[in-house]
Amino acid sequence: MSKTMQIAIYPNLDKSDVRSVVARIIRFFSDKDVHLMLPKKEAIALNLSKFATDEIEKQPADMALSLGGDGTLLGVCQRYGANIVPLCGVNLGTVGFMADIEPSELEDCLAKILSGNYYIENRLLLAAWLRRCGKDIFLSHAINDVVVTKGGVARMLHLGLSINETHLVDYKADGLIVSTPTGSTAYSLSAGGPIMNPAIQALLVTPICAHTFSIRPLVVRDSDAVHVHIASVHQDILVTFDGQESVPLLPGDEVIVRKAKESAKIVKFEDKDYYKELLTKLWN
Numbered sequence: 539m540s541k542t543m544q545i546a547i548y549p550n551l552d553k554s555d556v557r558s559v560v561a562r563i564i565r566f567f568s569d570k571d572v573h574l575m576l577p578k579k580e581a582i583a584l585n586l587s588k589f590a591t592d593e594i595e596k597q598p599a600d601m602a603l604s605l606g607g608d609g610t611l612l613g614v615c616q617r618y619g620a621n622i623v624p625l626c627g628v629n630l631g632t633v634g635f636m637a638d639i640e641p642s643e644l645e646d647c648l649a650k651i652l653s654g655n656y657y658i659e660n661r662l663l664l665a666a667w668l669r670r671c672g673k674d675i676f677l678s679h680a681i682n683d684v685v686v687t688k689g690g691v692a693r694m695l696h697l698g699l700s701i702n703e704t705h706l707v708d709y710k711a712d713g714l715i716v717s718t719p720t721g722s723t724a725y726s727l728s729a730g731g732p733i734m735n736p737a738i739q740a741l742l743v744t745p746i747c748a749h750t751f752s753i754r755p756l757v758v759r760d761s762d763a764v765h766v767h768i769a770s771v772h773q774d775i776l777v778t779f780d781g782q783e784s785v786p787l788l789p790g791d792e793v794i795v796r797k798a799k800e801s802a803k804i805v806k807f808e809d810k811d812y813y814k815e816l817l818t819k820l821w822n
Contacts, residue, residue, distance in 0.1 A: 543572045543652070546591070546599045546623070548614045549580050550606030553630040559605050559641060560584060566648050575599070599623050601651065601805065607631020608724075612780040615681050615802055624658055626651065626805035635723055635819060638806055650807060658803045661736055662718045662760060665798035666777065670791050677793075680779040681802045682721030684795045686766050686787070687713035687746065689774035694749060698767035701743075707753050708769065713746040716764050716795040720802075723820070725781070731755040733820075735812060741797065766793045 547563060549556045560576075564586075567574060574589050575597060581590035591597060595617050602618070604611040604627045611627040618625075627637025628644060639647045650656050664680040688695055694710040717726040719734035722742055727733060731744035732755060743756040743764055758764065768775060768791045775787040787793070 543570075543601075544575070544597070544599045545572055545651075546575045546594055546597070546602040547589075548577065548602060548604045548606075548610065548617075549584065550604075550610040550630065551580060551583055553606050555630050555641065556605050557584060559628060559630065559644065560586070562644055563603070563648065564589075566645055567652075570652060572652070595619075595621060601626055603628060604637065605630055606637070608636045609781070611636050612682055613782050616678070616780060616782045619679055620798075620800050622800050622803055624803040624805050626656075635815065636720065636804060638804075647807060651805070656805050656807050659736065659806050660801035661720045661804050662739060662741075663798040663800055663802045664716065664718055664741075665796055666716075666779065667794045667796075668777070668785065668787075668791060669794060670788070674794070677777065677785055678779040678783060679798055679800070680721075681718060682724050682780045683715050683717040683726060684793070685713060685715050685725060685746075685778045685781075686768070686793055687776055687778065689776050689786075693770075693772055695775060696769035696771075698765075698769055699743070699753070700765040700767070701756075701758055701762050707750075709745070709748055709750045709753050711745050711748040711753075714766055715742075715744040715746060716766075717742040717744060720804075721780075723816075726755075729755075732757070733816070741795070760797045762796075764795045766795075768792065 575591040576589040578590040601624045604614045628639045629637035666677045666684045668675045698708045699706045715726045719736045719738045722734040726744040729744045729746050739760040776784045778784040
């Protein structure tokens with residue numbers, strides 16, 4: 539007897555097409571051995587209470603579908619944390635590097651998911667710790683980037699950068715981005731960092747508006763640890779994770795970013811090519 543497939547659906551309610559896309563997914567799977575789950579809040583908002591699931595991230599799932607843009611998929615990744623579930627995005631946004639399904643191909647891709655005609659890319663995941671008063675506190679994971687940045691103040695940050703045990707530079711800037719290759723087309727790219735194929739196993743360190751020529755974007759090994767020391771005296775400083783959540787920092791704090799033990803599992807289809815996506819979504 540085959541096992542019922544469990545699929546969690548995460549709709550972005552701010553997207554105008556999301557209601558019709560959810561309806562298409564439900565209709566496609568209605569006569570198939572698939573159990574669909576929606577977070578309770580979103581299910582109620584869409585009048586789909588029979589699919590509402592409490593603590594959905596704790597429920598067994600074979601796959602999670604995010605309906606929105608890349609930001610929606612990043613948010614779903616944050617919600618699961620280290621509880622890794624394969625993620626597949628339906629692109630209702632603009633660029634959509636990670637959301638692999640376009641609305642026009644929805645049913646075709648759902649059929650591929652049902653038949654197992656897809657593959658999973660294991661994307662490098664970041665893990666970050668806060669070192670405060672000699673104690674290391676785990677903060678969060680990120681699939682795109684960990685960013686040390688200022689809050690509402692206009693003053694520059696005073697930061698110190700070390701890789702492993704080697705101190706590289708002290709400098710003034712608006713912040714620092716530690717990115718995965720997946721995140722190289724996100725905030726890091728806007729800050730002048732290079733584009734990296736997601737298959738590359740490395741970390742990318744990109745300063746934000748540095749007031750010195752002594753620091754440039756830096757690619758380091760995936761086994762390296764990036765240490766960012768907060769030397770600023772003002773206290774409106776944050777560390778953010780994929781732009782989804784943030785933690786306030788204090789002068790003297792140190793943020794440590796490493797490759798996580800886990801990998802993010804992103805569902806891809808064989809008819810997709812990374813360089814063609816670059817050509818289509820960045821340069822056209």
